[in-house]
Amino acid sequence: MKNPLDKIISWYFTKNTLPYWCVLIADSLFVFLSGIFTFWTFRKTAVLFDFRFAVLYTMLIYTAFAIIGFRVFRTYSGIVRYSSFVDLMRVGYGSLLSMVIALIYSVIAEKYVCCIAILSQTETVVTFCVATLLMWAGRVMVKNLYDVMVSDKRAMRVLIYGALSGGIGLAKYINSQNPKKFLLQGFISHDKQAKHMLLMGKQVYNINDNLEDIITQKHIDAVLISPLRIDDFRNNQQIQDMLIKVGCKIYMTQQAKEINPNEDELDEDSFHSMQLKEVSVEDLLPRQEIVVDMASVGALLKDKRVLITGSAGSIGSEMVRQVAVYKPAKMMLIDQAETPEHDIRLMMEKEFPDVKAETVVTSICKEDRMEQIFRDFKPDYVFHAAAYKHVPMMENNPSEAVQNNIYGTKVIADLSVKYGVKKFVMVSTDKAVNPTNVMGCSKRICEIYVQSLGKTTDKTQFITTRFGNVLGSNGSVIPLFREQIKNGGPVTVTDPRIVRFFMLIPEACKLVLEAGTKGHGGEIFVFDMGQPVKIADLAQRMIALSGAKGVKIEYTGLRAGEKLYEEVLNELEGTKPSFHKKIRIAEVREYDYEEVSKEINELIATSKQYDDMATVKKMKEIVPEYKSNNSVYEVLDK
Template structure:
């Protein structure tokens, strides 16, 4: 009890945030201080060594006085301390390499003194130093230098862990990266993770110890063997395992109540990175069974480099990621347009910091305002438009169909018409899988916009119109992932609309990569659909996210089924059905086989729809939308009656 009290009191004085003497605030000892301490140790060692040898034999040579001998010994050590830079490292992070440098410097110093000693002997037939004295001095000096570094390192580690909660962890995988990670954890500034060992699937690793830590075999007895260590989490550092295998590992660990962390590749960290901060709890996005996308960078570079590019909806999750990705291709200028002020400002700060050489123009504007859009096209020689601005929340749009028409349909027509007028080279529209046989106003409005863009392609020969469709995007604004995370943080319940509902998912970067790639492939008028992988059961997703957060589904956090929302489907259409798609040269991108419509017909219908939005009759608007999009059949919606009529 007294020792713990002493540690805490010491921490408050030496480590406390409010203390002017805070040891924590000393980032490192200046080099001259370390060098001074080392030379002081050399002097103390000299006197100790002299006292030891003097007890054995008082017959020292008298070529130099004691003070002169001390001075020459000190100068010898000083020279080799400079040569090997023994004072340049952080003492609290001393490693074997640092100790090796100290040992070599000490040995070199004594070797030099021995050479001088024997050169003098062969010249003047007398020695300057007793050889036993020099050998004792070597041992004493190295021991004290080692003790100094060991003490500082131990003292730092002791006080750095007092107010830090650490978790006992194992590292999954035994390879160069995992071993380097273990070393980085051991020398990190705080002890957030207390490494207890490694887990390996290799039989030959069973009896091996790495850095003094045991290696446990991944077998049926694994959890029984690690039970005495009171493990709280596992860091996955093996980057060679497949997504499928990783999912299996994560599920087994979560079932035992263990936290699971992802570790970066050590060579990807820069010098200023703290490895503890780079180890993150594994996210649901990390467990998607999807292979990395291979992009044709040359072709993307060809139509983006040196061009002026407009991204609408640029402050949204998809639009902002498009901005980030096209910034890598060094366009002349990127125009980022959005009507949401604060999100647009946040994107501006982020991308200007990440791409300081890139020219941007952040435009606060609304796609519903044609005159504002035209002024932007007049002032800029725009070559490519990525149109990601849209209203997308199904239940909300179901109750506000007028706004869906104004933004999703009329906003698209404004931009598309301006793209033709100002001879934009490419117009890439971001659409949705909900436009396939739509059951809600949102999906139908996007399908209507697709139809207009397709029909416009036939009327001009200078602008290439391309449409891209994909499903739900993990982590996007309003998607189920952040929604579930918030519910879990609040203690539940987690709400699922139906126990059997399924959805297709992809990550934001993946979706935007495919949008860029599709832009290279279109000849005009195509609707590209993306390989969304395997469908995910939302109930399973909720259960997994709860376990990833360290809770047990329906024990710690309740899962509540609340029923389908207005306009919501139980099963989204399978976009990659071979009967409705054609392959392309990219294995993850296909072309949807859909009917196209004459420009005059769709143009006149949209003009009628526009006139209806001037009133307040939602049924008239939706009825006209159903006329334009014949496959639009409402589901779980107040507009189902229109289908019967």
């Protein structure tokens, strides 16, 4: 049961605000009592009793002067529980004005009516200083009481990573939340000079301090990462491992708009468009934020007719969203997976109702259907993301890999030339480089075909984009590991040495769009994927972040066609710079279209016999660098 004080406090804070006259009366009372207290301090009790009426008259007049200062600076207009530094400054200015008026009055009055100016000038100054301190203290106390009252009992004790780099704005934001979800306990700074400083009344710790002990001693539940320090935190694996080890949660901001990395500070309002969320392993992978000039991309796509194959896949669906933002004249979205394509239709109707979009369930291998679509739709841009991508599946089904990936690409590319498409952009993979599996080789043959085709025409520019794994894509290791951890393990990793490159799906799609719209034709654009990630380390981190106990890692051995290390260039290729520092242009061997076309037609014909060995043998003839790894097709390399 609540005690009377708790009931009063609870009643007060359930009110919206106090009426302004209540604040004005309270401040006036502070001034009145401060004068009496000051006089008593300077003159002692006996003198105060003898001159009690003169003191009362003087303080009534001084209180009236104080009300003038309060009125001029509107010290009573703020909501006390939300008092800020600005509110305290207004109180100070109001008191200063009142004190000046009182001093002028005391100089005049002591010559004529000293009985109503009993306080000396020193006592007058002290009176208003004490009153100011009391008014400040009252506001701070109410604010602190309110903070305690509205704090969720489950609010987490937190440190902010990045004291002077967005950290202050983040601290103000979490302090303004109602109810409070986080209780600020301090800052972590990279500035050596900031060590042992206080910010907002909280200790600043240096990044080189023994943070593990500090977190343990202060019972820290979580660390919040300033938006301006996210890249630095992602690349500091040591502090990540320490936080995971001590069981400290990590929160990052998901912002609605891109933040300029050159900013020194963010104000509190900047955080209202953001959402603090607990990190997943994807957030912690070492990489740098990729900034793309999407405005120039959008200008090229606006009012154009855009066709996207594989529109329901991981890459294709994100490209649909990013293209739709720029109001193309119409979109043609093609995928053979019915349910995911239906989801894309619903997404377009909900999020982009003003964009005309047609969703078609069909295969890119149906040449007559594709012909009809190109003839009726007449696309300006084609983004070709449709492909079979799972390495083990294609290793067991090479004929399907040829017919879908290679023949399907040939159909779309040929129709793009026939119907005057401005640009054809193909999504390829790092597995096409020195391929060791059927899937990678099929994509390399697609690259060869579209590049050679592009040299035969001036009407259509053919552009290829090549990158590695995208985080969270369908069938990737992260969703698989997450499900395995949820089920109690084991987490299956093929080999302790295996490494992969990773990129966020939205970032990959932005680079595809920029490369596609700004390329001049014939290029194979290679994306800078950042640092490679060891899959075993990734699995260990996911287990640690999940908090699951007893989950083991099991090594199952390399799958058929799988590499230990992916590449984005083969040993005979070099690169040259492009319009974006994260995009390079591969200098690859060029092929004669007539020869390539003849070889591919033979390959397609062979695939229809469904003789796996014969199909793969023909693929190896077209791509001599294709050497099978851990596969039944290794016999063809001898």
